[in-house]
Amino acid sequence: MSRLLSILILCGCAGSLVDHAAFNAGGxxxxxxxxxxxxxxxxxxxxxxxxxxECDGGRLKCAAGCCDVDALSAGTSHTCAVVAGExxxxxxxxxxxxGQAGLASSFSPVQPSGVTxxxxxxxxxxxxxxxxxxxxxxxxxxxxGDDTYGQLGDGSSGAGSSGPTPRKVASLAGVVxxxxxxxxxxxxxxxQLFCWGRNDFGQVGDGTSSEPRLAATVVPSVSGxxxxxxxxxxxxxxxxxxxxxCWGANAAGQLGNGTIAPSKTPSPVSLSASFLGVGxxxxxxxxxxxxxxCWGANTQGQVDPSMQDRRLPRxxxxxxxxxxxxxxxxxxxxxxxxxxxxxxNDKEQLGGSGHEESDVHISGVQAAAAxxxxxxxxxxxxxxxxxxxxxxxxxxxxxxxxxxxPVAVSGR
Numbered sequence: 420m421s422r423l424l425s426i427l428i429l430c431g432c433a434g435s436l437v438d439h440a441a442f443n444a445g446g447x448x449x450x451x452x453x454x455x456x457x458x459x460x461x462x463x464x465x466x467x468x469x470x471x472x473e474c475d476g477g478r479l480k481c482a483a484g485c486c487d488v489d490a491l492s493a494g495t496s497h498t499c500a501v502v503a504g505e506x507x508x509x510x511x512x513x514x515x516x517x518g519q520a521g522l523a524s525s526f527s528p529v530q531p532s533g534v535t536x537x538x539x540x541x542x543x544x545x546x547x548x549x550x551x552x553x554x555x556x557x558x559x560x561x562x563x564g565d566d567t568y569g570q571l572g573d574g575s576s577g578a579g580s581s582g583p584t585p586r587k588v589a590s591l592a593g594v595v596x597x598x599x600x601x602x603x604x605x606x607x608x609x610x611q612l613f614c615w616g617r618n619d620f621g622q623v624g625d626g627t628s629s630e631p632r633l634a635a636t637v638v639p640s641v642s643g644x645x646x647x648x649x650x651x652x653x654x655x656x657x658x659x660x661x662x663x664x665c666w667g668a669n670a671a672g673q674l675g676n677g678t679i680a681p682s683k684t685p686s687p688v689s690l691s692a693s694f695l696g697v698g699x700x701x702x703x704x705x706x707x708x709x710x711x712x713c714w715g716a717n718t719q720g721q722v723d724p725s726m727q728d729r730r731l732p733r734x735x736x737x738x739x740x741x742x743x744x745x746x747x748x749x750x751x752x753x754x755x756x757x758x759x760x761x762x763x764n765d766k767e768q769l770g771g772s773g774h775e776e777s778d779v780h781i782s783g784v785q786a787a788a789a790x791x792x793x794x795x796x797x798x799x800x801x802x803x804x805x806x807x808x809x810x811x812x813x814x815x816x817x818x819x820x821x822x823x824x825p826v827a828v829s830g831r
Contacts, residue, residue, distance in 0.1 A: 446470075458484040464831065474830025477801025479507055479528050485830065487800030493745075493790035494543030494599070496810040497524075498828075499550075500802055504537040505530060506550050509828070510812030514546040515583030516564035526811030527829040533585040534561045543790075544599025544650070547571060550585075551594045551606070558594035560606055560635075561585040568602035569633040570616035576633055588615075591635045600650030601699075605657075606635065610643040612657060620653045621683030622667030628683050641685050647695040649702075651744075656688075656702055658695045663688040663704055671700045672730030673715030679730065690732045698744025698789070704732070709754050711739035719747035720774040721762030735761075745789040756784045758796060766792040767823040768806035779805070781825045795828075802828040 446454065446465020454470035456463045461472040461484065474485035479502045486503040493499075497510030497517060507528035508517040515522070518531020536554025547564030549571075562571040563585040569576035572588035588606075596607040602617030613635040614623040621628040624638040638657075646658040654667035654674060664685035665674040672679055675688040690712055692704035701715030701722055712732035713722040721744065722729050736759065741752040747763030758779040760769040768789075771777030779796070786797040793806030793813060803825035804813040811817045814828030 460485045461830070471831075475827075476799065477803050477827035477830070479802065479828065479830055481505055488797055488802045488828075490541060491786060491788040491795050491797050491802060492541050492543040492599075493743075493788040493793065493795055493812070494548065495545045495791040496793075496807075496812045497543055497546075497548070498788065498790065498793070498795055498802075498804065498812050498814065499541045499543045499548055500528065500828075501538050501541050501550075502528075504539075506534055506538045506541055508543070508548060509814045511546070511810035512583070514565035514581050516543070516546050516548050518548065518563045518583050518585055520583055524810045526808075526813075526815060526817050527831040528814060531561075531563060531583075531585055533563075540595070540597050542597045542599040542604070543788075544570065544604065545601040545652075547581075547599060547604070549588075549597050549599055549604055549606075551597050556592040558592050558608065560588040560591050560594050560597060562588060562604065565602075568617035569631040570599070570602050570604050572604060572615045572633070572635055574633050576631055588635055596645070596648060598648045598650045600655070601652045602631075603650065603655070605638075605648050605650060605655060607643070607645045607648050607657075612638040612641050612643075612645065612648065614638055614655065617653070620668035620681045622650075622653055622655050624655060624666045624683070624685055626683050628681070638685065646693065649695050649697040651697045651702065652699040654697070654700070654702070656695055656697055656704075657685065658692055658704065663690055663692045663695065665702060668700075671716035671728045673697070673700050673702050675702055675714045675730070675732055677730050688732065694741055696742035696744050696749075698749060699746040699791075701744060701749070703735075703742045703744060703749060703751075705736075705739045705742060705751075709736070709738040709740065710734060711736040711742060711751055713742075713749060716747075719763035721745075721747050721749045724775070741787060743787045743789040743794075745794065746791045748789065748794070750779070750787055750789055750794050752784050752787050752796075755782075757782055758784050758787060760794065763792075766807035767821045768792050768794050770794065770805050770823055770825065779825065796825065804828060
């Protein structure tokens with residue numbers, strides 16, 4: 420679940436939210452009387468006696484003031500963005516996935532401390548996050564948060580090695596795209612695919628299914644150029660000039676090869692595709708004509724209304740140009756830049772009611788991301804989210820625990 424993303428099983432262990440009393444109580448009369456801002460696209464904001472500003476329309480604070488959001492990725496209960504070459508994250512922080520010291524969650528975006536260079540891509544996994552940055556070398560990878568299975572890629576593993584401090588993945592450069600799953604991570608260069616972390620179902624793709632891979636490992640049987648890479652809970656899919664393939668766990672048919680047997684190496688999917696997106700245990704892909712197919716786990720209707728798992732691709736839309744998946748729901752950006760979502764809707768992650776296909780009340784969508792039980796979209800340079808907000812993953816005041824309507828991410 421990420422532009423190249425995958426999102427996974429719900430974790431109810433998020434740390435307590437930061438105290439928002441200062442925000443909600445407003446500023447002092449003295450501040451309110453004298454506070455102004457000259458930042459374009461911003462509104463003045465008093466926090467106690469401090470005069471500051473917040474960006475409007477889902478645009479986020481950056482070094483230059485208020486900037487457009489360039490990319491979005493959603494984890495289980497956190498969300499991250501690329502803003503003017505900088506990383507921003509918000510929501511749950513129980514494993515340090517926001518890249519900030521302490522375990523307090525945040526409803527407003529924070530900048531992970533320690534990533535050096537210009538950030539070009541970001542991927543939010545279950546409870547970890549990775550970013551690509553042009554630093555000492557172009558395409559370096561930094562990861563932070565949960566490292567139980569070595570998904571941070573620095574040679575360590577276990578709960579004790581988890582933490583909010585970004586660490587660089589050694590001997591890896593030239594990366595142009597990245598994706599994060601529940602316990603594994605993959606990165607793409609111009610010609611190669613590297614994966615690391617959890618590997619009990621062969622989701623790393625190197626032909627093994629035993630020990631976790633603690634360092635970046637080449638997936639030997641796929642090569643670039645790559646169009647997309649996406650990670651689910653325990654499976655991986657890649658789209659190259661040679662076609663679409665998936666590997667790893669397959670109990671629900673998420674590999675799309677007609678079986679339920681896991682695969683330690685890439686298994687071809689008989690489908691012509693130009694874009695790709697996966698959920699926890701289901702997968703979707705579409706072609707340039709807009710034809711979208713999905714397969715895998717379907718107990719929540721995340722593939723089609725049958726509620727039965729699908730081992731082979733099933734056509735679901737004819738006008739899609741992008742797709743993302745959560746734990747039990749799927750959302751597609753249409754050729755008209757609208758959004759349609761279907762599947763599990765227990766926390767209003769579909770932006771409507773019921774399991775049936777729902778038209779989200781948002782237009783002009785440029786990109787999308789799906790978390791466990793929340794969904795986000797990029798529109799006119801601004802980030803908007805809806806669904807569950809128990810840890811602030813919508814980027815709005817957590818006094819609102821769910822929202823069926825897209826809400827602008829806080830520009831504070």
